[in-house]
Amino acid sequence: MIEKTVAELSAALAAGEISSVELTQAYLDRIAHYNKTLNAYITVCNDSALAQAKAADAARAKGDTSPLLGIPLAHKDIFCTTGVRTTCGSRMLNNFIAPYDATVVERFNAAGAVMLGKTNMDEFAMGSSNETSYFGPVRNPWDTEKVPGGSSGGSAAAVAADLCAMATGTDTGGSIRQPAAFCGITGFKPSYGRVSRWGMIAFASSLDQAGPICKSAEDAALMMNVMAGLDEKDSTSIDLPVEDYTATLNDSLEGLRIGIPRQHFAEGLSPEVEQSIRDGLAVFEKLGATIKEIDLPNNHLSVSAYYVVAPAEASANLSRYDGVRYGYRCEDPVDLEDMYKRTRSEGFGAEVKRRIMVGTYALSAGFYDAYYRKAQRIRRLIKNDFSSAFKEVDVIIGPTSPHTAFGLGAKSDPVAMYLEDIYTIAVNLAGLPGMSIPAGLPGGMPTGMHIVGNDFAEAKLLNVAHQFQLNTDWHTRRPAALGKEA
């Protein structure tokens, strides 16, 4: 049962084939068995999960038919959860227990979903391999010597290994899509502003966006129906009506105009990943779509611009971790400055400190125009590239990542790691919706197809992905390395 999609589980729960308590227990058992190997969860909530499951079963008995009622999920440990610690993968928040729920968490609670626990992640979501976590790296369920991608690596690994039915993630430069690609599952990053950021610990405020990590586009639509929508507590949450994202999943793709960016099929892309994507494009052509090459001429600058904007915003967002009101404080500070410096140096890991330094530098006197303002101008160019492209095409498709998952410890050079996100980062800079869906298994490792839409074209993306999944079975493949049941 636990390998099923949310849509399938929802039907099974509705039909009384299984109870939420049974389902939840099955996932908890599997977590108990495999989490030691995968390290996908930082915190597992056995008791509260079963209590929520029991409540869900009771609600169902009373006639509640919410689609996600009783479905077990995992939250990335970046979302604040009342009473359950929220670490953000950092020593700094090792013992932080928020007295409030993130809006995303609150919405899943209200929908009757069951929280199994909090998933591992790169520290403060800064990383593309899940190796920067204070709680140790997550391993890829397809090959435990490889990384699951990052920063939402714990959520992606947990979904791929059936340690939950669905999970939440966040995406600042590719942190949902790249791990989804590496773990052979579906990851969806909504348009900036579509999902509330309240209670989601900030990395880079103008780029961060929460989204679903799950087993199918249909599941992503079900999750988006819960997650999306205006939140008065987040000034950047957009006041646009929320569609029923499941309503248009079955629309025909006849006449769909797909753009494939030349810049995403260029040097650096591994041939087997390229083959997977081209095979996938052929599927769309059979469904009546037309393919057209397009240009995103400034895409190659996206990583550069991103590594100014994101660290700059992060450098300020992370100033609050000062050891005064919550979180880690160093032992026996001799004075105020010593408290600040040692608290922050001991509480943050190397990558986080590096990015704080880069961001501080980019904003400092004399460099602001050359770095920060320049990056903002590049950001405009990148946004304009997409706007021009969407005059000609409905969606843009390419690879999510240049290659499949790499080995743990294989990329020790930060710059090499940053270039991992070369296809995904521009989407965040422009605030567009993007998703990754499984598109092949070259050498036994998953590849991801990246689908990008225009502003707030969530429903279109999900429709395109769902039609692909109706005609392929990559999304149903599960890692052989792990058993079907615990």
Add this chain to the structure above:
Amino acid sequence: MEWETVIGLEVHVQLSTKSKLFSGSSTKFGAEPNTQANIYDLALPGTLPVLNKEVVKKAVMFGLAIGAEIGKRSIFDRKNYFYPDLPKGYQTSQLDFPTVGKGTLTIMLEDGSEKVVGVTRAHIEEDAGKSLHEDFHGMSGIDLNRAGTPLLEIVSEPDLRNAKEAVAYLKKLHSIIRYLDISDAIMAQGSMRCDANVSIRPKGESKFGTRTEIKNINSFRFVEKAINYEVQRQQDVIEDGGSVVQETRLYDADRDETRSMRSKEVENDYRYFPEPDLLPIEIDDSYIEALREQLPELPEAKKERFMSQYGLSDYDAGVLVVEREMADYFEAVAKTGGDAKMAANWVSVELQGLLNKEDWEIGECPIQADRLGTLIARIKDNTISGKIAKTVFETMVEDPAGVDEIIESKGLKQVTDTGAIEALVDEVIANNPDQVQQLRDGKEQVIGYLVGQAMKLSQGKANPGQVNQLLRDKIK
């Protein structure tokens, strides 16, 4: 050498809203530490700001009152620095696109002439908390109740040329803010705070000298003292062959001096950038016009009206309009009393004297406007004389009873009965034959003496006009 002083003021005003700039925590003054510091104010991870509507309204009202350009699109920025009373590690402020742009303020100088002072800008920002330095085992305690309280920082041009001008500017600013009722603006409580940028230059020089910024000035009086001290200090430094160091200095009121703060300013690099958690505030013309309609009558307009409507002198009107409460008080007195000039006189002399003596705000004064108005009405209708009225006024400070009740109970009612006055006049004529003769001989000023004698006999209660008339009738 003759020196010229150049002063610019940065005034922080706490806008009087119920809740904070970006959170729903209360802004009430004087609460127990940290009882008004909630999750956003404490910068807990994942919390986000949502802008208080009232703050924008109050800032725009201020802008309109000083004839400023209103920023059609204002943008918040983060100003980054570490301090324990600054929970986020940055202060949300406005750098390049403030809500209020250039405006002006007209001040009255001591010689009675007017001076127009430029206001560079006024921007919205959040207040910090407080560090308490009492001894907590050698540590400081942090209270974040104030953190996130909305501030309007009003920055003047370096147009002020001496400490008295600076005080006049500050008082005018205070007056407008109180008229608009956008802040309590009480310097002693910190709801209005003033930093002064002070420099000197040789008279005639057009270039500015190196300036220092004086902080921690918490009364109008200290503004003058701190600036005067600092000007003298800078002169001494330069005349001794040294040069002024650009720095922040703290005013110490107890010792009446300014002293250098640890020169931490030198290393400050605030790394401003646009606040990504907030979007631009857009202010359209219809909003501005609607607020303009709601603006109260401001001091200058009120002064003009007082002069034309009540026939007050330029000086009297000017004094009465400084504080909105005083102006309102005056108008109430004039209405009840039925004589505006008398009301103006009583308010600016007797009442003001009382307030000064007791150090009262007008709102604390036990003589309410309707009582003072009634007192004036009783002078007008000859129930009491002006002299007796002063006695009644003094009684009123202690006695909350009605004016008529006081006059009655103390037997101060003026004698207007012609028979009684005639008896008094007869007695005075009989007792002062010399003076009566002198009056008959045309020595007019003697009448004053005779009236005075009659008043004395009546213990002040006789109507002096009637006494005067009867004396003349009988002597002629």
Add this chain to the structure above:
Amino acid sequence: MALDKSEVEKIAHLARLQLSEDDVGEVTKRITDILALIDQMQSVDTENVDPLAHPLDVVQRLREDEVTEHNQRDELQKLAPLSEDGLFLVPKVIE
């Protein structure tokens, strides 16, 4: 552009991070590499391009001026590393 050690130390101080003598060299090298990546931006002329600070082209929503939060001091101070008498304690603040 290459950074020198003193610049790195200055940035670390601004960010209130402590760098040990051993770390400075490594950190300097890493950051210099990152800046080289970033400097690729300089190859494009953006003279007439408007900066884009935020992906959303909408305006700020405003909240009614209402007190919606109430005293939670006891609960919140449980999160603090050090507090007493309702205050957060820190090493002496010197003005």
